[in-house]
Amino acid sequence: MTQTILAPLDGKVFQVMVKPGDTVEEDEEILVIEAMKMETPIFAPCDGAVKEIGVKEGDDVLENDILAVIDSKSNEV
Amino acid sequence: MRSYFEKMTTFGHALKKGRIKSTEANLAGIKKAEDEITEAVDRVKLAGFSEEKINARGQMTVWQRLEYLVDPGTWRPLHTLFNPMNNVEETTNVIDGIGKISGKWAVIIGFDNKVMAGAWLPGQSENILRVTDLAKRLNIPLVWLVNCSGAKLTEQEKFYANRRGAGTPFFRHAELEQMGIPVLAGIYGTNPAGGGYQSISPTILFAHKDCNMAVGGIGIVSGMAPKGAFDIEAAEEIIEKAKQFKAKPPGSVNVHYDETGFFRYVFEDETGVLDRIKEYMKDMPAYAPKFFRVADPKEPAFPVDDLYRLIPLNPKRVYDFEEVLARLVDAGEHMEFRPDYGPEVYAGLCKVDGFLMACVGNRQEYLGKNYPEYADYPGMGGKLYRQGLIKLNEFVTLCGRDRVPIIWFQDSSGLDVGDAAERAELLGLAQGLVYSIQQTDVPMMLLLLRKGTASAHYLMGGPTANRHNAFTIGTVASEIYVMHGETAAVATYSRRLVKEKEAGRPLEPIVEKMNQLAEEYHEKSRPLFCAKTGMIDEIVPMRDLRTYLVAFAGAAYQNPKSICPQHHLMLPRVIRG
Numbered sequence: 001m002t003q004t005i006l007a008p009l010d011g012k013v014f015q016v017m018v019k020p021g022d023t024v025e026e027d028e029e030i031l032v033i034e035a036m037k038m039e040t041p042i043f044a045p046c047d048g049a050v051k052e053i054g055v056k057e058g059d060d061v062l063e064n065d066i067l068a069v070i071d072s073k074s075n076e077v
Numbered sequence: 078m079r080s081y082f083e084k085m086t087t088f089g090h091a092l093k094k095g096r097i098k099s100t101e102a103n104l105a106g107i108k109k110a111e112d113e114i115t116e117a118v119d120r121v122k123l124a125g126f127s128e129e130k131i132n133a134r135g136q137m138t139v140w141q142r143l144e145y146l147v148d149p150g151t152w153r154p155l156h157t158l159f160n161p162m163n164n165v166e167e168t169t170n171v172i173d174g175i176g177k178i179s180g181k182w183a184v185i186i187g188f189d190n191k192v193m194a195g196a197w198l199p200g201q202s203e204n205i206l207r208v209t210d211l212a213k214r215l216n217i218p219l220v221w222l223v224n225c226s227g228a229k230l231t232e233q234e235k236f237y238a239n240r241r242g243a244g245t246p247f248f249r250h251a252e253l254e255q256m257g258i259p260v261l262a263g264i265y266g267t268n269p270a271g272g273g274y275q276s277i278s279p280t281i282l283f284a285h286k287d288c289n290m291a292v293g294g295i296g297i298v299s300g301m302a303p304k305g306a307f308d309i310e311a312a313e314e315i316i317e318k319a320k321q322f323k324a325k326p327p328g329s330v331n332v333h334y335d336e337t338g339f340f341r342y343v344f345e346d347e348t349g350v351l352d353r354i355k356e357y358m359k360d361m362p363a364y365a366p367k368f369f370r371v372a373d374p375k376e377p378a379f380p381v382d383d384l385y386r387l388i389p390l391n392p393k394r395v396y397d398f399e400e401v402l403a404r405l406v407d408a409g410e411h412m413e414f415r416p417d418y419g420p421e422v423y424a425g426l427c428k429v430d431g432f433l434m435a436c437v438g439n440r441q442e443y444l445g446k447n448y449p450e451y452a453d454y455p456g457m458g459g460k461l462y463r464q465g466l467i468k469l470n471e472f473v474t475l476c477g478r479d480r481v482p483i484i485w486f487q488d489s490s491g492l493d494v495g496d497a498a499e500r501a502e503l504l505g506l507a508q509g510l511v512y513s514i515q516q517t518d519v520p521m522m523l524l525l526l527r528k529g530t531a532s533a534h535y536l537m538g539g540p541t542a543n544r545h546n547a548f549t550i551g552t553v554a555s556e557i558y559v560m561h562g563e564t565a566a567v568a569t570y571s572r573r574l575v576k577e578k579e580a581g582r583p584l585e586p587i588v589e590k591m592n593q594l595a596e597e598y599h600e601k602s603r604p605l606f607c608a609k610t611g612m613i614d615e616i617v618p619m620r621d622l623r624t625y626l627v628a629f630a631g632a633a634y635q636n637p638k639s640i641c642p643q644h645h646l647m648l649p650r651v652i653r654g
Contacts, residue, residue, distance in 0.1 A: 029099040038441070039395060
């Protein structure tokens, strides 16, 4: 089962901490979006592996753009 | 009112392993910064003569006296790094805080007898006035450990006179006494002139056998007839007089216990003085905590050490305020006021050590495209908008009505700006909040979690709420400035940049000035600067933050000047509906 992470707000991708294939844990910071002078961290919604990263640092994103897709670990079990 | 307070709505979540993994660097950064603060505090503690040297003279240091006097585990220091006049001694030479003595909260202050035998130094009177204001705001006793050699004469022009100068604390002592707030004083060492008034102005004087207090000391008596200049003959005369008074300083216990009776008691040992103060504190008027508690005290639902992971050192990083609050209040329980209105601010009732406390804080997250409702741009936490200001005006007013002390948690970048914000009446609503705070006569404290910026710093219950704010504590993430340094550099130099560009001159010198200004802003907003200048009363390690909330709650409810019966409280009913 996969979980898609959407941008919660318009902004610029400030930092990407993971790459496809990386293992992540629930609530781990995987991206940061900069908007309105603030940095909003984006967290992994579940344990799993990064299947896809849809953005790179410096990209402009709109609310609900796909940021990343996580292969949920719980599904493997 | 058990149904309201015994079990309130729970909030907050335990940290998950992913969050723990992501926040290792933040935790390390905060601890490193806290270590730097500890080093600065240690320099204050080690100022002047060593403990060994003072002990060899048969005296205890002020720190030893405090340790003996204050109930273990209850000392909450304030103003440790306060040094607004940049004294080379790195201290104002008084050590103060709140703590329990014989189970009762008191404001406690002592002269540092290691530094110039407890002399008056620049900035000290401002420090003392903050302390007397604290006793007044919390309506709790003020306990002095007097050991004051008088003015540092080479710098007297910096503190002797003026509206808030070294004589003003004596008026404050009188004011406290006239309000029914006792000032107890243990008297040690030599206390001439200013030290004499420091000794005589409290309510009850507990003297050590070797102490003295006097209108004037040896120095004044020896040199009180100016002759226009000094010569060798005059020097010899001074030596003779000084020897004479050194052998028998004026105002000893022989005079002020045996004759005037100003000293209520005299004790052979230094600890005897402190033991009698403890005995008197047992008899101080104070409600038992059960009189005002709304529930049994409980620890927070989650470890307070989580704060090292939840509060980002990076001032731009968004975080969840409720998760922070859940680590500070009892049992992770609350009653939130108007949760569907003014989402940029949290307002609610919580319990701290079983006492009902009002909590207000800036939320940090993105607020969505439909908020603020008056503008075509989205809102971001940390700012204040129309609804938030209205909500806080209402909440503060109800707190005043219900006599509930308020804890402000500030982390704000300011108010919304622009014509839309002006049309939405933000300026009037902001000053309206100032009005609401001013007319809400309950003790307040501020915990500056991170940013205190622009007028939001004024509005969120800070030191500018002078009569109401008991004290302000900060963290190593705290910073205070009118605006960010880079914003200030742009505001200052943008027109100059245009002129230089149009004149065909190089821009580098202006850019250099802009960077210099931004750097100065940074330096002058850091926690150490804020503590040194008094914008923050103490920089507190994250793990100790709750202990200050507990002290504030206990002190605020120890002997309140007015009370609201629990069954007459309106705020919980307004929240429940």
